[in-house]
Amino acid sequence: MVVVMRPHAGEPAIEDVIERLNGYGFDVHRSSGVNQTVLGAIGVKPDFDVRHIQVLEGVADVYRVTSPYKFASRSWKKNDTLIDVAGRSIGGDTLTVIAGPCSVEDEEQMEATAAHVAAHGATLLRGGAFKPRTSPYSFQGLGEEGLRLLRAAGDRHDLGVITEVMDIAKIDLIHQYTDIFQVGARNMQNFDLLKELGHAGKPVFLKRGASATIEEWLMAAEYLIAHGNPDVILCERGIRTFETATRNTLDLSSIPVVKQKSHLPIFADPSHGTGRRDAVLPMARAAVAAGADGLMVEVHPNPPAAKSDGPQSLLFDQFVQLMTHVRAIAEVVGRNVAPAHVSA
Ligand code: PEP
Ligand code: MN
Numbered sequence: 038m039v040v041v042m043r044p045h046a047g048e049p050a051i052e053d054v055i056e057r058l059n060g061y062g063f064d065v066h067r068s069s070g071v072n073q074t075v076l077g078a079i080g081v082k083p084d085f086d087v088r089h090i091q092v093l094e095g096v097a098d099v100y101r102v103t104s105p106y107k108f109a110s111r112s113w114k115k116n117d118t119l120i121d122v123a124g125r126s127i128g129g130d131t132l133t134v135i136a137g138p139c140s141v142e143d144e145e146q147m148e149a150t151a152a153h154v155a156a157h158g159a160t161l162l163r164g165g166a167f168k169p170r171t172s173p174y175s176f177q178g179l180g181e182e183g184l185r186l187l188r189a190a191g192d193r194h195d196l197g198v199i200t201e202v203m204d205i206a207k208i209d210l211i212h213q214y215t216d217i218f219q220v221g222a223r224n225m226q227n228f229d230l231l232k233e234l235g236h237a238g239k240p241v242f243l244k245r246g247a248s249a250t251i252e253e254w255l256m257a258a259e260y261l262i263a264h265g266n267p268d269v270i271l272c273e274r275g276i277r278t279f280e281t282a283t284r285n286t287l288d289l290s291s292i293p294v295v296k297q298k299s300h301l302p303i304f305a306d307p308s309h310g311t312g313r314r315d316a317v318l319p320m321a322r323a324a325v326a327a328g329a330d331g332l333m334v335e336v337h338p339n340p341p342a343a344k345s346d347g348p349q350s351l352l353f354d355q356f357v358q359l360m361t362h363v364r365a366i367a368e369v370v371g372r373n374v375a376p377a378h379v380s381a
Contacts, residue, residue: 038063040076040090041098050095051076057093061085083107104298105252106259109269114300120240120268123197123216125160125375127240127270128302132372133331134363135199135304136356137163139346140176141183147190149338153353155194157360158375161217162187162196163333167203168345169223176344184214199242205233217242222274222309225249225257235264242270242333244306247277251291255299271295271303272333273324275310284312284349287320292327302330308349314340317351318359325366334359 040058042051051067051074058065063078078090083106087099104110120127127133136154141147141164151162166183168176179186184200191198199217202208203224211218217240224230225246234241241261245254258269273292275285287310295303305324307317321332337343337350351359360377367374 038078038085038087038090038102039100040078040096041100042074042076042095043097044072046074046095046097050093054090054093054096057090061089104255106255108262108267109255109258109299109301111298111300116300118267118269118300118302120270120302122161122240125197128330130371130373131330132325132363132367132374133161133304134159134360134374135161135163135331135333136336137187138337138343139308139335139350140165140168140344141179141187141200142344144186144190146338147186148193150336151190151194151196153338154336154356155196156377156379157357158364158377159360160196160375162191162194162198163200163219163335164190164198165201165345167201167207167211169201169203169221170345181210184211188214202230202234205230208233208237212237212239215239217270220244222247225254228260231257231260232264235261235266237266240268240270241266242272242304244272244274244309245276245288245291247275247285249276251294251298255295258299258301269301270330271299271301272306273303273310273329274306274333283310283316285310287311287324289320289323289327292324292329296328304331304333305329306333308333308335308346308351312349314349314351314355317349318355318362321359322362322366325363325372326370328370332363 055065058078063080066077068075091099119129136159164187166178168178197216200215201219202211219242222244261269275287278286307320335350336356340347340350
């Protein structure tokens with residue numbers, strides 16, 4: 038931590054700051070110029086609240102030089118984390134595509150979607166059975182029946198499956214069906230849920246909260262890892278800004294920033310990130326170009342009739358086009374995409 042004193046801060050103020058830092062267990066290196074003093078506080082204290090120092094008399098600024106998270110950081114683990122999901126690797130040279138409807142609705146929908154996305158190179162099937170809806174009057178998901186339909190469709194087409202968990206009480210049930218637990222944007226800082234998922238024994242797909250900073254998001258990942266689960270996949274799904282033309286603002290700049298700060302794989306979700314299907318393809322291309330390890334996209338056999346998120350769900354033809362474009366860009370950035378089983 039670096040403490041910059043105000044110009045002409047008096048000696049008593051400087052000595053008081055040094056004493057306080059020593060009291061908190063830091064070694065202090067002092068450099069004094071003609072007008073100004075800078076204090077270097079040495080000591081590893083990830084949970085130290087810098088405001089203790091910021092509020093002291095004579096202090097101009099305090100800068101942290103180490104991150105408040107450890108296990109999620111690139112300085113703790115240099116190499117990219119690879120995660121095995123149902124026999125397939127996520128991260129590294131692989132570009133993984135997760136596709137499927139927002140909500141599981143019925144068997145026909147799941148069968149048609151699974152067959153289509155698998156044929157074109159998706160390796161994981163998504164579908165919500167417990168849905169976090171803004172309105173209590175909106176479709177809330179099929180519950181366990183939805184989990185069953187998701188798993189069955191995935192198995193028929195050799196796809197792994199991912200679904201959202203909102204509640205600690207549902208972890209055991211969802212565990213019986215899913216390969217990956219999705220933690221949605223609304224639960225990114227549900228710390229009790231994160232702690233429980235720390236020992237759930239399956240990977241967690243951690244979406245960025247709509248108002249979360251990158252540091253808060255990585256701290257949420259730290260909860261999972263610190264509680265025993267190293268298999269964390271991050272997903273940028275857009276943040277809330279002043280812009281209203283899109284549902285969220287897909288912050289693709291978080292991808293290179295996270296890659297530098299963390300070893301964890303990071304995906305992008307251009308469906309929730311934009312909220313409109315015409316924007317999904319360009320933003321999917323951009324996310325892959327920016328270095329994403331994978332994409333999550335919503336696809337539906339009949340989006341106008343979807344029970345949730347129809348306007349942002351891709352038509353089947355659009356998914357084929359997306360896979361074609363993503364393959365081309367993946368090649369440029371040195372990534373492999375699972376092959377299509379049919380010609381596009
Ligand atoms: C979803 O994936 O359907 C979902 C609700 O996503 P988010 O948590 O990003 O809003
Ligand atoms: Mn959705």
